[in-house]
Amino acid sequence: MEPQQEMEWYEAQKIQISVDLVVVAKKQLQFLAAVDRNRHLYDGPALERAIYRYNACWLPLLAKHSESPIFEGPLVVPLDCEWVWHCHRLNPVRYRTDCEELYGRVLDNFGVVSTVEGICGRQTEEIWNKMYSDEPYKADLINLIPEDMSERFSRLEKYTKYDLISAAKRQSPFFYQVSRPHVNNDLFIKEAVARYKGFLYLIKRNKEKGIKLFCVPTYDIDLVWHSHQLYPVSYCKDLNKALGKVLEHDDTDSDRTRGKKLDVGFSGTTKQWEVTFGTRYWKAGAMYRGSAPSPITDKPFSSSLTCKKVVSSNDYHQAIALPDRKVMEVLLEFIGVKNIPEGQEGDLYVLFSKSRPDAFFDAKRRLSIFSVSRERQVASFQCEPTGELLFELMSSTTSKLSIRKSTKTLGSASFSMKDYLDPVSKLNVEKCLELIPSSGTIGSKPILLRVAISFTVPVPASYTVEMTQSCPFSKNNCLCNLPVKPQVKSWTHVTSENGTRIISLQMRDLKNAKNIGSPGKEVVGLMKSGESRTFAEFTENGWSVLENLWLLHLPNKCTDCGHLFELTGAKTVKIFSGRKLDYEPRHNGKRGNEMDFLTAVEFSTEEPYGKAVALLDLRSKLVTAKEKWMVMPGIILAFIASNIMKKEGYEGIIAKSTDLKVNGPNEESERTVLNGMGLSSNMCSKDDEITNKSGLSSGGCGSGCGNAVESGGCGGCGAGCGGGCGGGCGNMIKSGGCGGCGAGCGGGCGGGCGNMIKSGGCGGCGAGCGGGCGGGCGAMINSGGCGGCGGDLVDSKCGIDEHFNEELKYVNEEPVTA
Known part of the structure; x- marks a missing residue:
């Protein structure tokens, strides 16, 4: 802030409020949650x-x-x-x-x-x-x-x-906008109270100067404003003293269309706030989230079922040692830059990344500088509250003799999140960073980069595991380095996000089955320690899961249930087709094929309309659970559900869930679809009797030897994968295509070796991939295309959240007329 702006903010904080708005706001959140559990009151x-x-x-x-x-x-x-x-x-x-x-x-x-x-x-x-x-x-x-x-x-x-x-x-839609965990944090609300006073101060100045502006609050400000209005006598007294009138709260306009009253009002409020106080008006965790997701049911859940208590001594979740992580939302803008050395101006922008890439943010992104481009760009992303944010000031120039641009790094700086988050002391920072100049950058003054950063209080993150199926052994296969004895049937391996194997699962015939002529099934798990356990058994009532802690069954000819499976025991969880509730694709996201997803929804007295607790991504073979208690049931559920789907047919279970019978897959179904999640085949084998009838991608793998680790395609295969992989060896890790292939993948991977990590295409190819990659070796990291052909491509998938610029102008459903 400039001195004048600091004085304006100081004057704003002098506005007296006769109610403890922090306490009232927390009570309001509690009340709104109770009403949301009784949605019949909405209409x-x-x-x-x-x-x-x-x-x-x-x-x-x-x-x-x-x-x-x-x-x-x-x-x-x-x-x-x-x-x-x-x-x-x-x-x-x-x-x-x-x-x-x-x-x-x-x-x-x-x-x-x-x-x-x-x-x-x-x-x-x-x-x-x-x-x-x-x-x-x-x-x-x-x-x-x-x-x-x-x-x-x-x-x-x-x-x-x-x-x-x-x-x-x-x-009624207001609660969805303020229902995220970080909103209930004391520091978040205290900062919201200070911003509410700043909001009132702007209206006061407008009134004094005769400026008519339709002021629009962000949701943190609006939460506090609502809290103040809930005490009508205090509100009237406080506002009359501060503004000379009782401030109207106009919530009748909800049209967010560009150029309409809300859009124009918010843009004007943003500009006035930043000129008056010298800080950004946007705030992480306080912007418009989009409309609330569609409800699962219009009727509240009611059940006489006596659920078993969660057994605290149960060691199943300890057996899969997943780390507890936290995540936060970050908003970032580069406001201005000073002291650029003469002759180094060019097209300036900033690359930002993390010093310690994590599960949520492992990219390098580009962002413009507002004072240079005159176009506002605000990056919105999630990351773990660890390490530092790294900033590199870049200059791009075009030579008169060439149409190619040359790019140079002018300097770099870092921002330590630990200084503000350990413990949490402040949720927004706006400061000038002095850049460390790069070699060849000479200037009389240090380059200064003005940065605005806002973040939410870190909250517990979801748990994500990946399920991949190993190759069945045959005399034509090379031996893979698996920690189990060769079996006729394949194992489904469950790995953490860093690639560590947690557990391996297999469906087997149940020994000493009671049903003669219809052998039972069991799910056997091989722990990382080498110990073998039975995780689920098929009974006449369904699947008994985790030593009878849970029962997995299908609706009994229910024509209007809407769900495919039901998991009862410690809690009641119903599984629906597609992405539902919190997992519902947003208006700015790619919808994709909803048949690729299942959503687990918990129903309880506290959540009578359902709370999404896990998402099963069938195509990517990922299981994401919001809480640790759901991780192990979610893994077993995904494994059993995929096997049922394989037997009944992938589309059949989505369209005709009431016709399914709850039993394990037979030998034939295991051979017809090889993928552990009931989708395309990703396996390498020359066994003629093992085929893929799912109708999705598979080209088979030929006579060569290789190693495919957590792969979605073919790694180091011999004579064909999709479009064919020729002779040669290679290694592909967490890949969606072909890595290190010999003579062809899709459009063809030429002779040569390479390595592809977390890739969506072909990496380290010799003589062609898709449209063709030239000879040479390389690596492709976090890429969505083809890389490692004599070079290195980093994160071609990641980019700036362009939609956020729209969200900044569509913040609140409840503006106020000053």
Whole structure:
């Protein structure tokens, strides 16, 4: 900040708020979560009845108690009435007008507590039931018979004419925007309170200068603003003192189209904020997330099933030692650069990366500099809160004698996240970094790069494992270095993100099966230690998983269940086709084939409409679990589900889940589809009896020898993979194509050896890949194309989140008219 900007911020923080907004905001998040578990209050008969109860019962009771306390202790407001009251108060001007017109004064919430705070409401219930004998305090609003409420309202002496149905519909999407874990953090909310004061200060200055600007808050500011309005008396007093008027909260405009009122208002607010305070208006974790995902069900979950307690001594999750990691969201912008040496100007931009690449961010990205390009670019990404962010200032120039550009590194700098996150002390930084000049860069002054960084509080990250199938052994195969004895059947290996094998699984006939003529099945696991365990057994009721801790079964001829499998035991988890809830593809993402995914959704009293707990990516063979308790069940579920899918047919299980029988795959099904997830074949064998009938990619692998590790294609194969791999040897690790092939892959990989790591194409090829790669050896890392042909290509897949620039202009559904 410049001195004048620092003074402006200091003046903004002098605005007095008579409510502890940090405490109120946390309570509001708790309340909104409770309402979201009771979504019948968002619309329909339940909302209409709640509005009637609010007008006929709650407001008169509140008015009587506020005038003369009916009893010692607080009133406990019923959840449905509190939701309507919440929506009414978020139009502070109308709420004040209605209260004064109906009751002669503003009805405050002093002496009132929410039902979600866990305070006993027995006294309130007794008074309520005495005053309103025909309207019980605890009303069943789920199983209501729809009725015309106009007759009930006609009998009321007092009620607001404000359209509370529309108000509730406008407010119902708000919780999704503020429901992420980092929002409930004290530091995040404290910074939001400071930004709320800055927001009010801008409106104050506009009023004083006669500037008309439709100010639009970010969601952290809006959460605090809502919290303030929930205390109507304090809100009126504080705003009259700060602004000379009660600030209206206009939530009626939700059109985010470019050039419309919200877009123009947010752009204007952003510009005014940055000019006034000298800091960025955007904030990590506070921007518009997009619309809420589609619900799984319209009816809340209810079950009389007595779930088993999670066995704390169970060592299954300890047996797969996955590290606990944390992840955070980061927003990054390069604002300006100073002291560029003469003759080095060119086209300036910055490459940024991490000193310690992690599972979420292992790329090198390019970003423009605002003062140079006059075009704002803000990078949005996730990473672990470790290491440093590295910045390289680049200059690109075009020679007069050549159309080729030459690129030079002018200097570099780093930003240590540990300084701010261990412990968490600040969530946004804007500073000038002095660059260390590169060799050949000479200047009289040090080059300064102004950087703005915002990050969220680190939260626990998901667990991800990969499932790959090994080659069945035959006399024509080379022996692979596997830690097991050669078997007729293949093993499915489960590996962590760093490639470490965790466990290997195999489907076997169950010895001493009770069903004569229909042998049972079991899932046997080989631990990293060499120990063998039985992880699941097929019984007449389904699959008994992890020593009867879980039961996996299919819906019993359920025509409207919507799910394919159900996992019951410690919790109730239903598995749906496609990406659902939090995994639903966003409007700016690639949808892909939804048949490639299964979503595990937990249903409980706390999550009656379902919470996504795991995603099974069938094509990539990845299992992602949000919590550790779901990792092992998710692995077994993916393995069994894929085997069922192989037997019944991949498309059949998506389209006709009710026709499936729960049993293990037979010998024939194991031979027809080789991939452990029921998709394309990635195996190397010359066995004629092993074929791929999935209709997806497979070209077979010929007579040569090689090693394919966690591969999606052919590694070091002999005479054909897809389009064919010729004679020669190579190595392919975590690949989607052909690595180190001899004489052809797809379009052809020529003679030569190479190595391809985490690749989507062909790496280290000799004489051609697809369109052709020339002779030579090399490596391709994190690439989406063909690399390592005499050179090195780093991260051709990664780029700037271009959509974020759009999100910056579509932040909030609830703007305010200053």
